[in-house]
Amino acid sequence: MLKQPVPTTEPLPGASPSATLGRVLGAGAILSVGTVALSLVIVLVQGTHAGQGLTPEQIWKALRGGKAAGVAGCGLILLCATPLAREVVALVLFARRGERAIAALAALVLALVALSLGLGLHS
Amino acid sequence: MGIDRILEAGLVSVIAGLLGSLLGLGGGLFVTPMLTGPLGVSIHRAVAASIIAVIATSSAGSTGYLKRNLPNVRLGMLLEAGTVIGAMAGTLVGTSLSARVLSGIFAVLLVGTGVSLARRPAEHAVTPDPLANRLGLSADNPVAHVWAGLALAVFAGIVSGLLGVGGGLILVPAMVVLMGVPIKVATATSTFMIGITGVASAVIQLSRGAVDPVLAAPVVLGIFIGAILGPRVSPLISSRLLQMMFLLAIGLSTVEMVGKAVA
Numbered sequence: 001m002l003k004q005p006v007p008t009t010e011p012l013p014g015a016s017p018s019a020t021l022g023r024v025l026g027a028g029a030i031l032s033v034g035t036v037a038l039s040l041v042i043v044l045v046q047g048t049h050a051g052q053g054l055t056p057e058q059i060w061k062a063l064r065g066g067k068a069a070g071v072a073g074c075g076l077i078l079l080c081a082t083p084l085a086r087e088v089v090a091l092v093l094f095a096r097r098g099e100r101a102i103a104a105l106a107a108l109v110l111a112l113v114a115l116s117l118g119l120g121l122h123s
Numbered sequence: 124m125g126i127d128r129i130l131e132a133g134l135v136s137v138i139a140g141l142l143g144s145l146l147g148l149g150g151g152l153f154v155t156p157m158l159t160g161p162l163g164v165s166i167h168r169a170v171a172a173s174i175i176a177v178i179a180t181s182s183a184g185s186t187g188y189l190k191r192n193l194p195n196v197r198l199g200m201l202l203e204a205g206t207v208i209g210a211m212a213g214t215l216v217g218t219s220l221s222a223r224v225l226s227g228i229f230a231v232l233l234v235g236t237g238v239s240l241a242r243r244p245a246e247h248a249v250t251p252d253p254l255a256n257r258l259g260l261s262a263d264n265p266v267a268h269v270w271a272g273l274a275l276a277v278f279a280g281i282v283s284g285l286l287g288v289g290g291g292l293i294l295v296p297a298m299v300v301l302m303g304v305p306i307k308v309a310t311a312t313s314t315f316m317i318g319i320t321g322v323a324s325a326v327i328q329l330s331r332g333a334v335d336p337v338l339a340a341p342v343v344l345g346i347f348i349g350a351i352l353g354p355r356v357s358p359l360i361s362s363r364l365l366q367m368m369f370l371l372a373i374g375l376s377t378v379e380m381v382g383k384a385v386a
Binding site for chain 2: 017021025026032033036037040047053054055058072073075076079080083084086090102105106108109115116117
């Protein structure tokens with residue numbers, strides 16, 4: 001017998017999804033933007049000019065060399081990871097609440113982004 | 124692009140972030156023309172930076188909206204599945220499609236969307252879709268026409284992936300006019316969900332080396348500052364004014380798309 005979905009209008013144990021997801025996004029935004037801000041300080045010190053796109057491998061190389069583009073690229077990767085972290089937390093939260101359809105949507109989105117990354121790397 | 128221009132990009136991005144988070148548009152609509160016009164950045168670099176800007180707007184803006192419990196999180200998670208599929212398709216086929224044709228189609232759609240939105244009050248009663256009830260989408264406000272909304276979300280994702288703008292321009296009116304979501308909830312929900320759509324496109328752009336980190340950095344910082352202001356300004360403006368601002372954004376975007384289509 002299929003389990004009935006939990007009515008969402010009734011209060012459920014644990015923190016509300018909105019509050020938890022907000023905290024995840026806030027923490028990710030501060031971490032990533034802080035890193036990006038640090039890169040701008042390096043730009044001002046080093047006098048770096050914009051104009052070159054970098055792959056993740058080139059970002060890693062620039063980061064190891066202490067270059068502004070590497071630090072900025074690291075911040076951008078952290079920024080991209082923030083909504084993904086939110087999606088993972090949402091998957092766990094809604095699965096725990098018994099809202100399997102919403103949890104399945106989160107899993108689908110994560111799988112699609114993973115596919116997107118694979119397509120990007122192999123194109 | 125020198126340091127003075129980099130700082131200029133950051134300052135203009137503050138306004139883009141504020142408008143983007145207020146209207147649920149992500150800021151790409153404002154960032155792309157700013158970078159390609161006065162700052163002279165190539166369209167490919169500008170689109171890549173504006174996709175990153177969308178993620179910054181979403182993460183920073185949503186934090187404030189979620190504190191106020193304004194977005195319909197479940198509806199956002201449903202629609203974002205559609206936009207991610209569309210964004211992937213749009214980003215992957217972007218180079219093989221005529222930008223003129225797409226801009227023309229988008230302009231026609233925007234005119235229709237604008238007229239529909241202008242004729243509707245900012246908030247109106249709807250009959251909830253049974254699917255919305257089953258998924259818990261109607262817990263706070265009734266939500267109608269779930270499948271039609273999802274189809275439009277896929278199209279919004281395609282446009283976003285192709286042009287780096289436009290996802291919210293379709294999503295917000297679709298939620299308000301078609302699904303009966305109040306405009307402030309619709310813009311907050313759009314801000315919440317567009318981040319993951321941006322990621323789907325951004326990972327492809329990053330993997331291809333299309334993103335210039337030094338160009339994107341001031342844009343992200345400016346957008347972040349503007350986007351955290353959006354949820355603070357939102358309670359101070361009426362739903363009607365927000366609707367009028369959104370119609371203005373649709374109008375500006377339509378002019379831009381017509382320009383691209385006939386160029």
